Amino acid sequence: MAHDCLFCKIIAGDIPSNKAAETDKILAFHDIAPQAPVHVLVIAKRHTPSVSETPDNAIFADLMGGARDVAKQLNLEDYRIILNNGAEAGQSVFHMHAHILAGRPLLWPPG
Numbered sequence: 248m249a250h251d252c253l254f255c256k257i258i259a260g261d262i263p264s265n266k267a268a269e270t271d272k273i274l275a276f277h278d279i280a281p282q283a284p285v286h287v288l289v290i291a292k293r294h295t296p297s298v299s300e301t302p303d304n305a306i307f308a309d310l311m312g313g314a315r316d317v318a319k320q321l322n323l324e325d326y327r328i329i330l331n332n333g334a335e336a337g338q339s340v341f342h343m344h345a346h347i348l349a350g351r352p353l354l355w356p357p358g
């Protein structure tokens with residue numbers, strides 16, 4: 248691949264992951280450092296670095312629709328979907344991803 252991206256390597260299977268769901272558009276896998284009893288990451292297979300750098304809107308439908316479908320498959324009723332955009336907002340991997348957090352009460356506003 249042209250760029251050195253951790254999540255593209257997970258999509259390619261070069262780095263193993265604990266998969267939760269997969270379609271032709273998205274991959275969902277369990278976070279390596281879970282922040283809740285359920286912590287799943289949903290990524291589009293098409294590389295885009297972040298929310299603010301996404302070239303078109305279709306990828307958001309793939310990501311958010313994918314997150315909804317994964318939550319349903321996991322029988323989650325209450326859950327939070329988070330997209331961190333930029334380092335100061337908590338983004339550490341620059342392949343856009345949605346976090347699904349569930350399984351414990353979630354504070355609002357987040358810290």
Ligand code: 5GP
Pocket residue numbers: 253262264265276277278279280281288331337338339340341
């Ligand atoms: P961010 O901080 O960018 O919003 O989220 C990146 C997430 O990726 C973090 O929650 C981090 O624990 C997770 N992560 C980083 N490296 C790996 C990995 O190699 N495998 C998995 N499954 N998750 C990872």
Ligand code: ZN
Pocket residue numbers: 252253254255256294295341342
């Ligand atoms: Zn990537």
